[in-house]
Amino acid sequence: MKLVKPKPKINSLAIVAVSVVATLSSCITVKEYQKNKLNDGEMTLSSRKIQKTESSFQSYREGASGANGGKTGGGCGCN
Amino acid sequence: MKKICLGIVGIVLTFFSAYAQTPQKDSSTYKSRKLTFEEANLVSSYYKQDGNNAAVNGGIGSQKLNDISNTIDVKFIKWDKKDRKHSFDLEVGLDHYTSASSDQVDLKANSSASHADTRIFPSVSWSMENEKNGTTIGAGLSTSTEFDYQSFGGNINFSKKTNNRNGEFTAKAQAYIDKVSLIYPTELRSGGGGGGDDEHYGSTARNSFSGSLSYSQIINQRLQLMFIADLISQKGLLSLPFYRVYFNDNSVHKENLPDTRMKIPLGFRANYFIGDKIILRSFYRYYHDDWGLTAHTLELETPVKVTPFFSITPFYRYYKQTAVDYFAPYKSHTSADQYYTSNYDLSAFNSNFYGAGIRLTPPKGVFGIQRLSMLELRYGHYTRTNGLKSDIVSMNLKFK
Numbered sequence: 467m468k469l470v471k472p473k474p475k476i477n478s479l480a481i482v483a484v485s486v487v488a489t490l491s492s493c494i495t496v497k498e499y500q501k502n503k504l505n506d507g508e509m510t511l512s513s514r515k516i517q518k519t520e521s522s523f524q525s526y527r528e529g530a531s532g533a534n535g536g537k538t539g540g541g542c543g544c545n
Numbered sequence: 546m547k548k549i550c551l552g553i554v555g556i557v558l559t560f561f562s563a564y565a566q567t568p569q570k571d572s573s574t575y576k577s578r579k580l581t582f583e584e585a586n587l588v589s590s591y592y593k594q595d596g597n598n599a600a601v602n603g604g605i606g607s608q609k610l611n612d613i614s615n616t617i618d619v620k621f622i623k624w625d626k627k628d629r630k631h632s633f634d635l636e637v638g639l640d641h642y643t644s645a646s647s648d649q650v651d652l653k654a655n656s657s658a659s660h661a662d663t664r665i666f667p668s669v670s671w672s673m674e675n676e677k678n679g680t681t682i683g684a685g686l687s688t689s690t691e692f693d694y695q696s697f698g699g700n701i702n703f704s705k706k707t708n709n710r711n712g713e714f715t716a717k718a719q720a721y722i723d724k725v726s727l728i729y730p731t732e733l734r735s736g737g738g739g740g741g742d743d744e745h746y747g748s749t750a751r752n753s754f755s756g757s758l759s760y761s762q763i764i765n766q767r768l769q770l771m772f773i774a775d776l777i778s779q780k781g782l783l784s785l786p787f788y789r790v791y792f793n794d795n796s797v798h799k800e801n802l803p804d805t806r807m808k809i810p811l812g813f814r815a816n817y818f819i820g821d822k823i824i825l826r827s828f829y830r831y832y833h834d835d836w837g838l839t840a841h842t843l844e845l846e847t848p849v850k851v852t853p854f855f856s857i858t859p860f861y862r863y864y865k866q867t868a869v870d871y872f873a874p875y876k877s878h879t880s881a882d883q884y885y886t887s888n889y890d891l892s893a894f895n896s897n898f899y900g901a902g903i904r905l906t907p908p909k910g911v912f913g914i915q916r917l918s919m920l921e922l923r924y925g926h927y928t929r930t931n932g933l934k935s936d937i938v939s940m941n942l943k944f945k
Contacts, residue, residue: 504818508848508904515586516588533812538755539753541753542664
């Protein structure tokens, strides 16, 4: 009878955690005068103002909300 | 003698030329102590949708709806004696919608007052940034009023940058104290009320409290990331009183959902500048709540800078959710169910949202109007696997 080694389970959360740590540890300090690309108006880490109504209809038509700077629940007759 | 005279004339002329230039104010470091207009944004949108699962009719019927939304926000700044920057934001929004489904609150009327409504939502916010120690604190108040829903909201927030100013941590707390008017379907009102405009409706509370933590980090000159985690707790009437649910015995009931809900959304953003002309903007969110709903959201945008002042942005958003534990379609619930809804917004579905936008930021102003610093236009088409479809077109004008 052949003995089959059990395949190790890959924990997806562990992969994400390792990727995050690896990415953050590769950070370099960027001086203010080097931030010309980072300071571009379309590089902001937030939704655009023009997306305000899109975020609103998504909070009404979908069950999930939050973590995007928009509605988290309450303030309207939405989900 | 002539040489001495010419020499003296030369010295005098040199003396005057040294003072010929008008002294220029160094505006790059000038910080006004007076309240100064910074910018104003006008965002207008037209939204229309259609589907066949209206919650007002227990999960069947038209979901046709049109909405016109306008929001204007104005920002002022000033600096205080301690060199801290104060920002004041005033915003007013106005939504007007017409809806085929909410017209069905009164099944007997050809058209009732509920077929249209207007929502007004003003808000104010303040923040104080201390550039020396990299901290920002802020607070805000908001209110929203529509025919069947009133809301009062408040929030506070705190941010701290890392020593090298490449990272920033933010904490925010928010509360909404809301009041839901108890407008039941006409056939379910006590006394068989006709639902006239002058009918007095009772009301009940819906309160929402949320905390948010986020951390942003610059990775290199082209890449920056952000992690966001929210925790939201809601209490009160969390269903909508005019949503019907039909049981399998043909009896009709008002939607009934638990009076508490706990939500956990976790978000991640990454923006990367590829080359000199293309930006990749991405967003992912994982969501879970104690009603059994789990959802994933993925958004991708790629602004392409055709010129430094004109960009085109195609975008795509994918969304997938499982149903809440209390959902069942039309005439599927039984009297054994403690909680029940036939609102297809809480059912299992996938959705796709895609479109494109353009952005103009000419140095001399849009259409030659110096104050009009930016014009943005955006169109999107939304489809859900349970049949709902919608279109939205939006415009943003920025004045400086």
